[in-house]
Amino acid sequence: MSGELATLDRFLGGRLLAAQPRNGFRAGHDTVLLAAAVPAHASAQVLELGAGAGIASLCLAARVPGVRVLGIDIDAGLVVLANENAARNGLDGRVCFEPGDAAQFSGGRQFDHVFFNPPFHPASGQQSPNLSRARAMRGEHALSQWMRVALGLTRPGGTVTAITRADRAAELLRVKDGAVLFPLFPHEGDAPKRAIVQIVKDGTAPFREAAGMVLHERDGRNTNAAEAVLRQGEELRLV
Numbered sequence: 001m002s003g004e005l006a007t008l009d010r011f012l013g014g015r016l017l018a019a020q021p022r023n024g025f026r027a028g029h030d031t032v033l034l035a036a037a038v039p040a041h042a043s044a045q046v047l048e049l050g051a052g053a054g055i056a057s058l059c060l061a062a063r064v065p066g067v068r069v070l071g072i073d074i075d076a077g078l079v080v081l082a083n084e085n086a087a088r089n090g091l092d093g094r095v096c097f098e099p100g101d102a103a104q105f106s107g108g109r110q111f112d113h114v115f116f117n118p119p120f121h122p123a124s125g126q127q128s129p130n131l132s133r134a135r136a137m138r139g140e141h142a143l144s145q146w147m148r149v150a151l152g153l154t155r156p157g158g159t160v161t162a163i164t165r166a167d168r169a170a171e172l173l174r175v176k177d178g179a180v181l182f183p184l185f186p187h188e189g190d191a192p193k194r195a196i197v198q199i200v201k202d203g204t205a206p207f208r209e210a211a212g213m214v215l216h217e218r219d220g221r222n223t224n225a226a227e228a229v230l231r232q233g234e235e236l237r238l239v
Helices: 029-037 055-063 076-088 131-137 142-152 166-172 224-230
Strands: 006-011 016-021 045-049 068-073 095-099 111-116 154-165 179-187 194-200 213-216
Touching (some): 006 055, 016 055, 016 076, 029 111, 029 154, 029 194, 045 142, 055 068, 055 076, 055 095, 068 076, 111 142, 142 154, 154 166, 213 224
Parallel strands (some): 045 068, 111 154
Antiparallel strands (some): 154 194
8 A cells, every 4th residue: 555545643642654555444542442351362363353454453462462353354455565564563473364254254263262343333424435444434334244253253252342433333243141341431521432342252250340441531641540451551350
C-alpha cells in the first residue's frame, strides 16, 4: 500500500510502528484494549478473526513473548499490510496473517485463545463510502455468528475474547457459563459505550459482570489504569 493510502502510526507508547489505511478502518483504543484482555501465555496458540492491518495481534505478541498468533481477514490487501507490519516490528517469526472469512472460518485446528473486534453497527442507516471500513464496522448478525465460529475454534478451557458496543454485548453472551462482561466507561459516572466479553469454553463458573474500567479523566487525559494498558502495554485483567 503506497504512502498516499496508508499512515504509519505508533502504539503501546511507541513500541509498535504499524501502517494502516488512511481512509479505511483504523485501529485505536478498542484494538489495544482487546489485545490486552487476551489471557495468553508464552506457549499459547492464538487466533484473531478479522485482523485488519494486524495491530491487535502485534500488540498481543509484543506483550507476551513466545506467543504465536495467526490473524485472518477477508481483505487480501489488509493481509499483505498486516504481514508487512509483523516484519516491520520483528514479529514475523511468531505472527502471521492469511486470507479468510471470519464468519465461516474453519482452519482445521483449534486454538488456546481466539479474539476479535467484530462489525457491531447495524447494517441499516448511512454507510461509509469506503467499502473496507463499512465491512469492518457493520453487520446485523455478525456478533453472534463470529462468536459461534470462535467457540468452535477454541480448545476446551480456552477463551474467546471480543470487544463490542456495550448495548450489543448481550448478543455475544448466548453462552453465559464461564463468561465475564467488562464494561468500558468514557468517564466516571458515564454509561459504558464499549464492553469486553470473555468466555471460557466449556466453563462452569457463573456469569460475572466486572467493575470495568474508566478510560478518561474529565479533562480528556487517560486515567492511570487506561494509561498502563494503552501506553505501557500491561495486561488488562477482567476483574
